[in-house]
Amino acid sequence: MTTDALVRASSRLDEQTLLSIYWTMLLSRRLDERAWALHRQGKIHFHISAMGQEAAQVGAAFAIQRGVDYVNPYYRDLALSIAIGITPLDIMMSLYAKQGEYSSGGRQMPAHFNSRRLNLVGGSSVVATQVPQTAGLAFAIKYRQKTGLADPADPTQPRVALTCLGEGSTSQGEWHEGMNWAGVHRLPMICLVQNNAYAISVPVDSQMAVANVADRAAGYGIPGVVVDGNDVLAVYDAVREAVERAYAGEGATLIEAKTYRLTPHSSDDDDRSYRTREEVELWKGRDPILRFRQHLQAEGVLSPEQAEDCDRRARAEVDSAQAAAEAAPDPEPEEALGAVYAPAEGGS
Amino acid sequence: MTQITLIEAVRQAMDEEMARDPRVFLTGEDVGVRGGVFRATQGLFEKYGPDRVIDSPLAELSIVAVGIGAALAELRPICEIQFADFIHPAFNQIVSEAARFYYRTNGAWRVPLVIRAPYGGGVSGGLYHSQSVEAFYAHVPGLKVVIPSTPYDAKGLLKSAVRDPNPVLFFEPKKGYRAIKGDVPDADTPEGDYTVPIGQARVAREGRDLSVYAYGMMAHYSEKAAEIVAREDGIDVEVIDLRTLLPLDKAAVLASVRKTGKALIVYEDNLTMGFGAEVAALIADEAFDSLDGPIRRLAGPDVPGVPYAHTMQEFYMPNPHTIAAAIRDLAAY
Known part of the structure; x- marks a missing residue:
């Protein structure tokens, strides 16, 4: 190991990138808070939150080639999707299910993030289905490189496939089968488990008999890494190392980001039945955005005035996105009939 | 070839x-x-x-x-x-x-x-x-x-x-x-690189008296059954090999029964909620005026699987003779 390798990758991030990471986390949070408010006002039917997990998501997103490398997210990846390039207007259009909504034309519930252009794969609501599919995306990367269809050094082509899920979803057989492929075929894949301590109401110790999800990596012959999921730079470092391994043809990595869901599971959940207010308050004190802001201020990267300005701008963006979505038309009823089969190539 | x-x-x-x-x-x-x-x-x-x-x-x-x-x-x-x-x-x-x-x-x-x-x-x-x-x-x-x-x-x-x-x-x-x-066709001939379009049924045998709809092994058996009844009973059966179940070639299904007036659907899956039910519903809905008899299905019995023992397996599976019997029965209606 060289001396350089001992230096944290995040220490090489320039100030602009650090501020961009902060901005992305903050924008996601403000958007998220507004969605909850809109639901409580009866303006939207459903919201599912990323609050508390922004560091895990944004740290991971900034470690890949955003918009190029494949990302197969789960329903909680609001902040990750914003980091990839989904906009507040996109999200608002989803929340209101308006015509031309970016992810599915209003067919799917909100939080099914999707963009073909950004290589962000639009998932279902069935947990862990995306994991073996991500092995397939990673397989395709390796296949193209091995068969000469793509240059392994070409940064304009996807070179790693990242998927995310919660710790509860690792109980699914789909997760195991996907991880097994990743191990057997040494696929350029990263599985980021955002361990937020609960699968709706069920705590971790009812999901698994091991202390860490990452411990299971040994069963697939790949590295398993535990990282503080509320430390955005620690997550960046862990994912960046996994990215470098994938780019170098060294195979897959399982990363477990230990974090906490600050909200109920979704707008339809009430978490008071399964966790104490004291526990939630404790974790609010560990808010990853607050923590990163304090870090940036201590480092002299972010002044209090800049922080306030960021906040104002984020609220303004959310305001204008909400206004635009509210003014947009609903889908035509018959749009339900479209896009069942892809047309034949060549138009025949 | x-x-x-x-x-x-x-x-x-x-x-x-x-x-x-x-x-x-x-x-x-x-x-x-x-x-x-x-x-x-x-x-x-x-x-x-x-x-x-x-x-x-x-x-x-x-x-x-x-x-x-x-x-x-x-x-x-x-x-x-x-x-x-x-x-x-x-x-x-x-x-x-x-x-x-x-x-x-x-x-x-x-x-x-x-x-x-x-x-x-x-x-x-x-x-x-x-x-x-x-x-x-x-x-x-x-x-x-x-x-x-x-x-x-x-x-x-x-x-x-x-x-x-x-x-x-x-x-x-x-x-x-x-x-x-x-x-x-041989691969190195101009006809070699052919495709068969998905979504089109095939008239495996033309006939006037009765339409048999089938696919897979049952299409093969239905052609044999049609030969049997043509030879032994003088019944002129049209066999439609569906080839694609989804999307179903509805036009081909309807065209045949409009010509013959009788429809038998053969499949080796168990009977209830099998694919034949959909073909029967289509015919009942859109070719009712052409029918000269009930729409019939011949399929496996409603048991959880094809048994292993030879006797039970043969009992389960439709074959050219049981198909021929079903054709005779419907033709006589």
Whole structure:
């Protein structure tokens, strides 16, 4: 190991990138808070939150080639999707299910993030289905490189496939089968488990008999890494190392980001039945955005005035996105009939 | 023209598509050096190497799911499920994922995936090597379901499936893998690179008195039954080989019964909620005025599987003689 390798990758991030990471986390949070408010006002039917997990998501997103490398997210990846390039207007259009909504034309519930252009794969609501599919995306990367269809050094082509899920979803057989492929075929894949301590109401110790999800990596012959999921730079470092391994043809990595869901599971959940207010308050004190802001201020990267300005701008963006979505038309009823089969190539 | 078997036709189609398009690859259990347990991929590992003919782990869900991921990345996977009976662990990935991707992303992501699986009974396979699973999937918009009954169609339809931008389930009547032979144009002739379009039924035999609708091994048997009743009873039967169950060639189904006035649907799946029910409903709805008799179905009995013991297996399976009997019965109505 060289001396350089001992230096944290995040220490090489320039100030602009650090501020961009902060901005992305903050924008996601403000958007998220507004969605909850809109639901409580009866303006939207459903919201599912990323609050508390922004560091895990944004740290991971900034470690890949955003918009190029494949990302197969789960329903909680609001902040990750914003980091990839989904906009507040996109999200608002989803929340209101308006015509031309970016992810599915209003067919799917909100939080099914999707963009073909950004290589962000639009998932279902069935947990862990995306994991073996991500092995397939990673397989395709390796296949193209091995068969000469793509240059392994070409940064304009996807070179790693990242998927995310919660710790509860690792109980699914789909997760195991996907991880097994990743191990057997040494696929350029990263599985980021955002361990937020609960699968709706069920705590971790009812999901698994091991202390860490990452411990299971040994069963697939790949590295398993535990990282503080509320430390955005620690997550960046862990994912960046996994990215470098994938780019170098060294195979897959399982990363477990230990974090906490600050909200109920979704707008339809009430978490008071399964966790104490004291526990939630404790974790609010560990808010990853607050923590990163304090870090940036201590480092002299972010002044209090800049922080306030960021906040104002984020609220303004959310305001204008909400206004635009509210003014947009609903889908035509018959749009339900479209896009069942892809047309034949060549138009025949 | 060369006479080949059904399974040789399947192999030729894969070979030629792999040669044509470097994005086409094969995966499944034992498809590599073993060449598949039925030999469908024999010689392809040697010809295309381990990068393009990949032995999967023994886990059907992931065979399909990895295929889906690779298809999202615009490769052209051909996934083999060793027996259709083993496809059920992948049901979620096929029905909830592959079928719904295009719709749920409003056309952004497509899944150009082929899933091949040998299906059907009469091979001493018992409950778990004999199943007919087509009805589960023919119910699902977003999928295509194809079942050939001749070498010519098997080759042409499989090539169409590989070139189709949607997920295609390709069920092969394994009892006919070597039993069914037929002429196929030679690969090095102008006619060699032919395809058979998905979504079109085939008039396997023209007739005036009665229409028999079937697919797979039952289409083959129905033609034999038609010969029997023509010879012994003078009944002139039209046999329609459906070839594609989804999307169903409704025009071909209706055209035949409008001509003959009588419809018998034959399938080896168990009777209730089998694919024949959909054909019967279509005819009842849109060709009612043409009917001269009840719409009949001949299928397997409603038991949980094809039994292993020879006597019970033969009792379960429709065959040319039981089909002929059903034809006589309906013709006399």
